Amino acid sequence: MTSQTLAEIDRVVLPAAGLDDLFDSLHAEGYPVLGPTVRDGAIVIGPITSSDDLPRGWGDEQDAGVYRLVRRDDDAYFGFAAPAGTWKRHLFPAHSILWRARVVRGAPVIEENEDHPGRRALVGIRGCDLAAVAVQDRVLLHGAHPDPVYSARRADLLLVGVACGTPASTCFCTSMGTGPSVGGGADIAMTELDAEDPARHRFLLEARTDAGRAVVARVSARTATAADDDAADAVVRRAGSRITRTVDNAGLPEALRAGAEHPRWDDVAERCLSCGSCTMVCPTCFCTDVRDEPNVLAGTDDRVRVWASCFELGHSYLHGGSVRPSPSARYRQWATHKFSTWWDQFGTSGCVGCGRCIAWCPVGIDVTEEIRAVAAGPTQEQGVADGRHDDG
Amino acid sequence: MSTLAEPRGPGVAARGSMTPIPHRVVDVVHETRETVTLTLEPVSDGIVAPVAGQFTMLWAWGAGEVPISVSALAADGRLVHTIRDVAGVTKTLCASRQGDVLGVRGPYGCGWGIDAARGHDLVIVAGGIGLAPLRPVVHAVLAERSEFGRVSLVVGARTEQELLFRAELDEWWHRHEVDVRTIVDRSSPGWSGSVGVVTGELVGLEIDPASTRAMVCGPEVMMRVVAQHLTDRGVAASAIEVSVERNMQCAVKTCGHCQVGPFFACTDGPVLPWDVVASLLTVREL
Numbered sequence: 001m002t003s004q005t006l007a008e009i010d011r012v013v014l015p016a017a018g019l020d021d022l023f024d025s026l027h028a029e030g031y032p033v034l035g036p037t038v039r040d041g042a043i044v045i046g047p048i049t050s051s052d053d054l055p056r057g058w059g060d061e062q063d064a065g066v067y068r069l070v071r072r073d074d075d076a077y078f079g080f081a082a083p084a085g086t087w088k089r090h091l092f093p094a095h096s097i098l099w100r101a102r103v104v105r106g107a108p109v110i111e112e113n114e115d116h117p118g119r120r121a122l123v124g125i126r127g128c129d130l131a132a133v134a135v136q137d138r139v140l141l142h143g144a145h146p147d148p149v150y151s152a153r154r155a156d157l158l159l160v161g162v163a164c165g166t167p168a169s170t171c172f173c174t175s176m177g178t179g180p181s182v183g184g185g186a187d188i189a190m191t192e193l194d195a196e197d198p199a200r201h202r203f204l205l206e207a208r209t210d211a212g213r214a215v216v217a218r219v220s221a222r223t224a225t226a227a228d229d230d231a232a233d234a235v236v237r238r239a240g241s242r243i244t245r246t247v248d249n250a251g252l253p254e255a256l257r258a259g260a261e262h263p264r265w266d267d268v269a270e271r272c273l274s275c276g277s278c279t280m281v282c283p284t285c286f287c288t289d290v291r292d293e294p295n296v297l298a299g300t301d302d303r304v305r306v307w308a309s310c311f312e313l314g315h316s317y318l319h320g321g322s323v324r325p326s327p328s329a330r331y332r333q334w335a336t337h338k339f340s341t342w343w344d345q346f347g348t349s350g351c352v353g354c355g356r357c358i359a360w361c362p363v364g365i366d367v368t369e370e371i372r373a374v375a376a377g378p379t380q381e382q383g384v385a386d387g388r389h390d391d392g
Numbered sequence: 393m394s395t396l397a398e399p400r401g402p403g404v405a406a407r408g409s410m411t412p413i414p415h416r417v418v419d420v421v422h423e424t425r426e427t428v429t430l431t432l433e434p435v436s437d438g439i440v441a442p443v444a445g446q447f448t449m450l451w452a453w454g455a456g457e458v459p460i461s462v463s464a465l466a467a468d469g470r471l472v473h474t475i476r477d478v479a480g481v482t483k484t485l486c487a488s489r490q491g492d493v494l495g496v497r498g499p500y501g502c503g504w505g506i507d508a509a510r511g512h513d514l515v516i517v518a519g520g521i522g523l524a525p526l527r528p529v530v531h532a533v534l535a536e537r538s539e540f541g542r543v544s545l546v547v548g549a550r551t552e553q554e555l556l557f558r559a560e561l562d563e564w565w566h567r568h569e570v571d572v573r574t575i576v577d578r579s580s581p582g583w584s585g586s587v588g589v590v591t592g593e594l595v596g597l598e599i600d601p602a603s604t605r606a607m608v609c610g611p612e613v614m615m616r617v618v619a620q621h622l623t624d625r626g627v628a629a630s631a632i633e634v635s636v637e638r639n640m641q642c643a644v645k646t647c648g649h650c651q652v653g654p655f656f657a658c659t660d661g662p663v664l665p666w667d668v669v670a671s672l673l674t675v676r677e678l
């Protein structure tokens with residue numbers, strides 16, 4: 001490898017049959033790997049020890065309220081769209097213990113959770129999900145009080161992105177500027193090429209950071225040619241042209257704010273079950289509840305944090321009531337937060353266009369349609385608000 | 393998860409953003425049937441001194457954590473909080489006794505614009521427990537009385553028995569440095585003051601709208617009515633501050649519970665100018 005120049009290491013081609021070389025290199029660099037894998041009829045994110053753990057030959061079909069795996073007629077390793085599982089689960093756990101208190105000499109002593117997973121590589125993360133990590137970074141890392149649990153899990157990540165060649169009907173990354181190519185934040189960007197032809201099935205690897213270069217330098221690969229680059233460009237171009245769902249972001253934050261009393265919120269509330277499924281699958285949703293879990297026998301008190309959802313009645317609980325008792329107000333909070341107020345709060349959209357909330361809504365509500373309807377019209381007659389509320 | 397870190401000595405923890413700092417209860421005053429004022433002292437290290445209008449997260453062992461506003465500023469790392477028992481964690485906190493150890497995180501949020509009020513008339517309007525976060529404002533005014541113009545304090549409560557800091561209100565009233573007015577929803581035997589809603593008392597106040605600033609804290613409906621009354625009389629919406637209350641679990645803009653449109657009550661608030669929140673607090677269920 002030492003004879004290779006840096007430029008040669010930056011863009012190399014690995015035959016699909018040699019994919020395990022990449023995993024070996026990652027392991028040699030000290031990175032346990034997380035990646036997509038098939039479990040219970042869905043693609044989730046889990047530990048990957050070799051290419052055998054990847055969803056080779058599996059594709060997916062996603063639509064409003066629909067997610068199913070389908071057999072592909074090739075051996076593509078990454079021939080699916082947004083996985084059912086999220087990477088978020090591994091960076092911002094659904095359940096974590098923030099600290100544990102015990103009594104020492106009459107006073108509580110509080111020990112923080114210093115669990116630190118160390119180096120990990122996320123292999124096969126899509127542009128949309130990479131953007132979602134960047135969104136969560138803004139919320140949980142770049143505020144005045146970085147979140148200790150997230151920062152420990154985020155610190156030593158190596159991000160190996162993969163360009164998306166097979167978007168689902170639910171995807172709208174192109175509208176949100178997050179895909180189908182691998183955007184910023186990746187240490188290595190991969191593109192899977194010619195999966196239909198076993199003889200030419202290969203990966204273009206592009207090392208973008210020193211950490212990425214250190215891994216790629218260990219792989220037995222040839223330097224990429226202009227033909228490889230063209231093939232990779234074509235994958236992304238073709239994928240982009242197959243994306244049909246759209247969100248028009250121009251003026252959308254303002255339009256949603258102005259549309260707080262639009263009757264469409266009541267309309268969608270007639271269909272929405274307030275199940276919160278959309279928030280659980282979303283890679284950017286960050287709401288959590290905290291609670292104490294005392295253990296009388298051990299003499300300890302754990303501060304536990306779990307994912308929460310703005311669809312729960314108790315989410316806005318205050319003095320015996322909820323600020324948002326109606327499902328209409330809760331749907332409005334969710335959608336308006338994603339596409340409007342997130343900008344005010346964090347300088348970015350809260351949506352990356354992965355489409356999971358559309359596929360995983362049991363009644364097939366499509367957020368892009370709902371916000372389009374609100375943004376379209378000043379129909380203010382009988383919306384969520386008939387006027388002022390009468391709390392007290 | 394793997395192991396939790398070893399203790400670093402009694403009462404000392406690494407200060408993660410979610411980790412309470414142990415404080416001992418050194419004084420307990422039962423203000424009314426359902427409110428208690430606790431004075432806390434750090435077990436070892438304390439927190440940064442709060443300013444008027446800020447809050448801390450108070451933690452009681454095994455019960456949990458709630459946001460409680462600072463009801464007086466004290467020296468030597470002492471903290472003064474007035475808590476209303478609305479069940480749950482607040483019940484446990486209200487039952488605290490001298491010597492108990494509680495946890496404190498903070499201080500959090502944006503406080504009252506006391507500096508902006510210097511050289512102005514000041515109208516302070518408090519409803520119920522809303523007097524707690526405003527009490528340090530009154531203390532600040534009295535400490536530097538000549539810095540402010542005409543200062544009025546209108547305090548509303550459900551009944552006379554529920555008037556907070558009753559002795560102090562009397563003392564302020566006797567000093568004649570602040571125009572103190574009280575009004576209750578329901579009269580009780582012996583009550584000779586006003587009865588009705590707080591705006592009833594505001595009507596009688598002389599207000600020079602151009603030089604008036606206002607600070608309002610109480611139930612949201614009361615704050616809306618008061619702000620409306622003041623703006624109707626020509627006070628600029630930007631000169632009126634309200635303290636917004638929401639469900640809070642982290643206080644550091646990461647749990648999502650306290651959102652009011654684009655704002656997080658925990659960090660952008662709790663004190664917010666009326667001109668920026670009026671449109672949000674007048675939309676139902678926002």
Ligand code: SF4
Nearest residue numbers: 282351352354355357
């Ligand atoms: S709101 Fe829906 S499409 Fe947007 S990031 Fe969340 S799950 Fe994906």
Ligand code: SF4
Nearest residue numbers: 272273275276278361
């Ligand atoms: S939009 Fe769909 S997934 Fe989200 S809460 Fe409503 S029914 Fe559940």
Ligand code: FES
Nearest residue numbers: 643647648650658
């Ligand atoms: S209290 Fe958690 S975000 Fe404000």
